[in-house]
Amino acid sequence: MGNFENRVYNFSAGPSCLPEDVLRECAEEMLNYKGTGQSVMEMSHRSKAYKPIIEHAESKIRELMAIPENYKVLFLQGGGSTQFAMVAQNLATKTGKAAYINTGVWAKKAIAEAKHLGVNVEVIASSEDKNFSYIPRVEKISGDYDYAYICFNNTIMGTHYEYIPDTGDIPLVADISSCVLSEPLDVSRFGILFAGAQKNLAPAGVTLVIIRDDLISENVRQGTPTMNMYKTHSDNGSMYNTPPCYTIYVLGKVLDWIEKQGGVSEIHKRNVEKAKLLYDFLDSSDYYHATAQKGSRSLMNVPFLTKVTDEAEAKIVNDKFVKEATEAGLVNLAGHRLVGGMRASIYNAMPIDGVKALISFMEKFAKEN
Ligand SMILES: *Cc1c(COP(=O)(O)O)cnc(C)c1O
Secondary structure: OOOOOOOOOOOOOOOOOOOHHHHHHHHHHOOHHHHHOOOOOHOOOOOOOOOHHHHHHHHHHHHHHHOOOOEEEEEEEOOOHHHHHHHHHHHOOOEEEEEEEEEOOHHHHHHHHHHHOEEEEEEEEEEHOOOOOOOEEEEEEEOOOEEEEEEOOEEOEEEEEEOOEEOOOOEEEEEOOOOOOOOOOOHHOOEEEEOOOOOOOOOOOEEEEEEEEEOOOOOOOOOOOHHHHHHHHHHHOOOOOOOOHHHHHHHHHHHHHHHHHHHHHHHHHHHHHHHHHHHHHHOOOEEEEOOOOOOOEEEEEEEEEOOOOOOHHHHHHHHHHHHHHHOOOEEOOOOOOOOOOOOEOOOOOHHHOOOHHHHHHHHHHHHHH
């Protein structure tokens, strides 16, 4: 059996840590899944043994997220990044106009992709003026847009919407790659929700798409490949082509784990507790500070800087921080180059003890530097 000794606290933004119980179960079932004599990796996706695995993942996600009947759940590939194109190709079909809120890297990429596909993109709000350290307040979106688009949790900037814009009849699309299942979410407020798996759901390889029935149509933008039509995957139960079978199997186990913890509301409570520990520490420290503004802070991704402002000097201190943290068993704390400093991603699977260990290390490092 695998080696579960000497595991580290992994603060990676993605792929990121998975619940240890899930990894253990996968290891136990690796060579012979439930008496089939095969690994799930080796099974036909159309086999009798595999069918319940994908059905289980779908029913659990429906249950945990309280997804209404009139929404389809799709398991696709191509990551969050492919959704930037699919959203535009499938929805920008009437006026060809779409409203986007620009909150940093992932929103920008979605904007660029829609423009690339010839969509008439209107950036109706942006937080670029303050290096994306906050979420603009746009309570209401109206106009002849085919859809409106937001990135609900900004993995790199560490910001998160504390409200859902009211878009009336305009379908609201949200990228929830880095906050899916971290908090209760009213699915009925959205037209499409999507999430790459490798932050809060599973290993990389599957993209969860939750889409309202009426947005699934044959009427897509000209030139849209069959694989990029939601209808293709909806009509075929996510089996138009081979789905990422093993990843979906792990996803099912992660969902069972969330249920065992007490469901999304309990997970959310823990996430709030973990994030509060870290932000309170950062806010009261005279050595560190959080980069995201209060009222826009992510529960999942926490970028922070030290008080060292000189760029060259800061780089040396940050590198030292990351190196010594790694030696202490706290890994992947380097910040994204656009924010600098450090970033702790504290997804669902990060235990509170990991956050406490990080804070102890940070206290010690501040004293010594
Ligand atoms: C990671 C991430 C993506 C990109 O996901 P891929 O699966 O790598 O394409 C998109 N949006 C957000 C918010 C992310 O955090």
